[in-house]
Amino acid sequence: MKFFKKITIAITIAATFSNMYFAQSQTYEWKEATSAGYTYQYVTNDPTSARYYTLKNGLTVILSPTKKEPRIQAYIATKAGSKTDPADHTGLAHYLEHMLFKGTDKFGTKDWSKEKPLLDKIDGLYEEYNKTTDVEKRKAIYKQIDQVSGEAAKFAIANEYDKMMGAMGGQGTNAFTSFEQTVYTEDIPANAMDKFLALQSERFRAPALRIFHTELEAVYEEKNRGLDDDGRKVFETMFAGLFPENNYGKQTTLGTIEHLKNPSLKAIREYYNTYYVPNNMGVIMSGDFNPDELIAKIDKAFSYMQAKKIPEYNPGKENPISAPVVKEVWGPNPANIMIGFRFPGASTKDARLLSLVGEMLTNGQAGLIDLDLVKKQKLLGASASAYPLKDYSVMLLQGNPVEGQTLDQVRELLLQEINKLKKGDFPDDLIPSVVNNVKKNTIQGDERYTSRAGNLMNEFTSGVDHKSTLDYIGEISALTKQDIVNFANKYFNDNNYVAVYKRKGADKNVVKVEKPPITPVEVNRDAQSPFLVKVNNMPELPIKPVWLDYNKDIQKSKLGELNILSVKNTDNDLFRLHYYFGVGKWNNKLLPLAASYLEFLGTxxxxxxxxxxxxxxxxxxxxxxxxxxxxxxxxxxxxxNFAQSISLFEDLLKNCQPDEEALQAFKARLKKARQNAKQNKGSIMAGLRSYAQYGAQNPFNNVLTDAELDALKAEDLVAILHDLFNYKHDVLYYGPKAGAELVAALKPLHKTPSAFKNFAQSKTFTQTTSDKNKVLFADYDMVQSEVAWSRNSDFYNAKEVPTISLFNNYFGGGMGSIVFQTIRESKALAYSTSSYYSTPGKKGDRDVIMAYVGTQADKFNEATAAMNDLLTTLPQSEKLFVTAKDGLKKTLASERISQDGIIFNYIKAQKLGNNFDIRKNIFEQTQTMSFNDIKNFHSKELSGKNYTYCIVASENKVKEEDMKKLGEFKKLTLAEIFGY
Known part of the structure; x- marks a missing residue:
């Protein structure tokens, strides 16, 4: 009988997918076409409709149009990264990426003729500094660099790039560097394309390496954060072991400390001139545009670029690994292990097959590791993932031990799953199941313009043929079990891997980048280059905003006492259904445990x-x-498969059986996870923030004690699950079924009582009001120090939301904000810093003022003082204020809330006592506001107020006496923070 059911399911799925646009029988071929005077390549039956252009100068342009939202995701990618760094200047590609935000001779400068001689002088000083080894001489040269940099900064306009992007409604302004790519990313309103291209073509024309020494200090900060990141250290150690002959392993993206201390502006320019050429770059866009019109604009914008021969990169031939390479990494985080195997590069068939194997091992549900190690709770956590790169690919296995388990035992458990692949010890239907889920995931990936652009960009930088991506489903559909067995035996053996043991303990090899003496530089907030004025004044067709109408955009139905809120999916065959309960852990501390326990139960x-x-x-x-x-x-x-999916889950929830063995393993894993949380600085900081907002008894430590956990019974958890649908809940749905059809489909599937039960009354946590400055400190072995400011403010008031939105945009909301400009750009005190006035999730709760600085321990005093100055006095810049206002308006106008996001927006509004889309109020009211509105808000809500400082740092690096200067000092134990 079970066998028959399996066959039926497989046939049903096959029938379903045969009607989809990427049906297994679909054929894909490269074709050529000409339109509007431009020739492009495309792949037939491509759901992304991607066009591939190669301009006369060699620039690759990939355009994937979709009209769902009036926005465009844009990537400008260079096929160069850490692997092409000069061996004597590692980290160069990364800090060049930082400098591409600083402007050119046309923007970012008040007077280029006066700035340029000073920048040239700084160039020479860095070359001298680079070649000098005498400590005292280096200090003297750096003092000159600092002094001349201060003079040059008088002519610089910090963050002018970010201001232009913000003014046009850009979001996600950023960039990233990896092994073989440096990518600049923007998400812009569709009507801003002319402005965007004008800025980008200028940006890459002749970048000026201005405000360099403060930006390099930000890179130092990033390096120090990396030294505190055990995961990064494990990853870098893994690649060093796998690739002793390839720069994947020989060089890291952030570079060595020695090279960061000895930068060369000359080397940066040489690198830029070598690799930032059109035949090595790509412009990739997906969103709301006409490709015929856009390609002409891109061609015009970047036609000045001239092709050059790219140096041939020698990837280095790796010798086979004949014996396990075992390495160790030490750090404060919990112990774990990573195992890596080496494979061919991303463009090969075997690399694509590796992705399938990764899904067979881990897919979150039915992979070998999922079922054998996670479901059976043999490990605290485990996963496998394919990591395709251009020269080589990697399979990474990761495992976290349960209490009392050694890392050797974890390694053996992970390798046993590999051996199952080699022996063919896996279900016959696993491959087709993976194929079907890949199909579903492909549909989901093509829904959003952002993910489309990201996938196309990754193909470009890793050298993957787009046709092979589209062929992938058909390719893996044809595979047999024997194909997987042959593949596994070819690439996996008992000796050809690298194992990195992450041990808990002090890392004696950490040498942090020391703070150089830096005099704060001017940021010239109110200065504007003629180029910025020109770009901002370029015409654009306004985008008409679209606000939600909760009465029209959501279908509201009833099934007995059950409320059903639905939005119809007219795009594809996918659905999402949510059972929503307005209760949680505050009503019953066992509820989240029961939810987690369900994963390990059967019927x-x-x-x-x-x-x-x-x-x-x-x-x-x-x-x-x-x-x-x-x-x-x-x-x-x-x-x-709607009915089958719902029935399967409802049967599980209503008929799950207590499993004592699973409970004991669950408890053991939970205890281990709780121990691990105490070793995680992010969790510690979250606990401090909750303590700051609510006091000693707070939501974060509202957990079972160890004794309560020991006394936990399987029957109690199962009883909660069995009874759950008897309590008041709503159904939220996004899918192809309309309201009446959905009700009819749910009626036989979701049985509810004639009258719902009420949950136990919620526990109340009251936000505190502080009458003094306080410091909450947690000791943690780290190079950096992290400081979070917290203050509970007034109760939620919808009328204040427009002012709050504009204030956040101006004060601390991005790279062009006051906080970022002051603390990072001017004073070089942090890599990461922000401030935000946060509104609550429900009416009756208070707003919260938050600020954050992650800084080197030796900058602690300066960094906290800098943030306190900003919280006390709001710097005024009318031009930055106008930019913040324009950016907020254009972002809101081009924002589209869709799918089940409409329903969640409605629920959020209800909880806040609103019956309307508050974005409309923000859009309309902020346009008449002046700087005085946010200045008055700052004076009322931030200035001169008491704050609680949440500090996670090493007590050996940050002095207690310095923390006490900030407020009443309290060092918290982990038990006080976590509640166990």
Whole structure:
């Protein structure tokens, strides 16, 4: 009988996908076409409709139009990264990426004729500094660099690039550097393309390396953050072991400390002139545009670029690994292990097959590791993932031990799963199940313009043929079990891997980048270059904003006492259904534990593993999330399998059986996870912030004590699950079914009582009001120090939201904000810094003022003083204020809330007591505001107020006496923070 069901499911899925645009029988071919005078390549039947242009100068342009939202995701990518860094200047590609935000001779400068001689002088000083080894002489040269840099900065306009992007409504302004790519990313309104191209073509024409020494200090900060990041250290150690002959392993993206201390502006320019050439670059865009019009604009904007021969890169031939390479990394985080195997590069068939193997090992539901190690709770956590790169690819296995387990034992458990692949010890239906889920994931990936552009960009930089990506589903659909067995035996053996043991303990090899003496530089907030004025004045057609109408955009239905809110999916066959409960952990501390326990339970007829397999075969999944005051059960999948997916989950929830063995393993893993949380600086900081807002008894430490956890019974958790649907809840749905059809489909599937039960009354946590400055400190072994400011403000008031939105945009909301300009750009005190006035999730709660600085321990005093100055006195810049206002208006006008996001927006509004889309108020009211409005808001809410400083740092690096200067000092124990 079970066998028959499996066959039925497989046939159903095959029938479903045969009607989709990427049906397995679909053929893909490269074709050539000409339109509007431009010839391009395309792949037939491509759901992304991507066009591939090569301009006369060699620049690659990839355009994927989609009209769903009036925005465009843009990437400008260079096929150069850390692997092409000069061996004597590692980290160069990365800090060049930072400098591409500083402007040219046309923008970012008040007077280029006066600035340029000073920049030339700085060039010479850095070359001298680079070649000098005498410590005292180096200090003298650096003092000159600092002095001349201060003079040059008088003519510089900091963040003018960010101001232009902000004014046009840009979002996500950023860039990143990896092994073989440096990519600049922007998300812009569709009507801003002319402005965007004018800025980008100028940006890459002749970058000026201005404000260099403060930006290099930001890179130092990033390096020090990396030294505090055990995960980064493990990753870098893994690649060093896998690639002793390739720059993947010989060089790191952030570079060595020695090279960071000895930069060369001459080397930076040589690198730029070598690799930032059109035949090595690509412009990739997806969004709302006409490709015929856009290609002409891109061609005109970048036609000045001239092609050059790119130096041939020798990837280095790696010798086979004949014996396990074992390395160790030490740090404060919990112990874990990573195992890596080496494979051919991303463009090869074997690299594509590796991605399938990765899904067979880990897919979150029915992979071998998922079922054997996670479901059976043999490890605290485990995963496998394919990491394709141009020269070579890698398979990474990761495992976290349970209490009392050695890393050797974790390694053996992970390798046993590899051996199952080699022996063919996996279900016959695993491959087709993976294929079906890849199909579903492909649909999801093509829904958003952002993910389309990201996928196309990664193909470009890693040298992957787009046709091979489209062929992938058909390619893996044809594979047999024997093909996987042959592949596994070819590439995996008992000796050809690298294992990195992450041990808990002090890392004695860490040498942090020391703070150089830097005099704060001017940022000239109110200065504007003629280029900025020209770009801002370029005409653009306004985008008409679209606000939600909760009465029209959401179908509201009833099934008995059940409220059903739905939005119709007219794009594809996917659905998402949420059971929403307005209760959570504050009502019952056992609720989140019961939700997690469900993952390991079966019914009388099916094991937990069988249920996971059945969901995966249906290309469906479920997740139960219990928060403090809300609980969601989310199911997603194919409309054609809607009934089967719902039935499968409801049977599990209503008929799951207590499993004492699973509970004991669950408890042991939970205890280990709780121990690990105490070793994680992010978790510690979250605990401090909760303590600051609510006091000693707070939502963060509202958990079971160790004794309560020990006394936990399987029957109690299962009883909560069985009874859950008897409590008040709503159904939220996005999918192909309309309201009446959805009600009819749900009626036989989701049985509810005639009258819902009420949960226990929620525990109340009251936000505190502080009458003095306080310091909450947690000791942690780290190079950096992290400081978070917190203050509870007034109760939520919808009338204040427009002012708050504009204030955040001006004060601390991005790279062009006051906070970023002052603390990072001017004073070089932090890599990461921000400030935000946060509104709550429900009416009756208070707003919260937050600020953050992650800085070197030896900059602690300066960094905290700098933020305190900004919280006390709001710097005024009318031009920056106008930019903030324009950017907010254009962002809101081009923003589209869609799919089930409409329903969640509605629920959020309800909880705040609003019956309207508050974005409309923000859009209309902020346009008449003046700087005095936000200045008055700052004076009322931030200036002269008491704050609680949450500090995570090493007590050996940050002095207690310095922290006490900030406020009443309290060093918290981990037990006080975590509640166990």
């Amino acid at each position: 009388k007829n099916k094991s937990s593993e069988d249920i996971s397999k059945d969901f995966y075969k249906l290309a469906a999944s479920f997740k139960v999330s219990a928060g403090n005051e809300e609980t969601y059960i989310t199911l997603d999948g194919l409309n054609s």
